[in-house]
Amino acid sequence: MEDILKQLNKIFVDVFDSDAIVITANTTAKDIEEWDSLNNLQLIVAIEKHFKVKFTSGEILGWQNVGDMVNAIALKTK
DSSP, X not given: OHHHHHHHHHHHHXXXXXXXXXXXXXXXXXXXXXXXXXXXXXXXXXXXXXXXXXXXHHHHHHOOSHHHHHHHHXXXXX
C-alpha cells in the first residue's frame, strides 16, 4: 500500500505540475487547490495508464480520498 501511495504521489506531482504536493491516504480534492473536474479526469487517466487498470465510473464516484484510490488500485493489481 505504501508503494502505491508513493507512485500515486509522483502521478499527482505530474498531473498538477507541482513538486510541493505530498499526498496521504486522507488527502481529498479539497486539499489541492488545482484539483477540479478536468484535472480529476486527467488524474484518473494517468493512474489507469500507470497501473494498467481500468475503473468504472461507480468505483471512481465511491472514492472519498486518496486512501480509497490506493485500495482500489491494490484490489486491481493483486
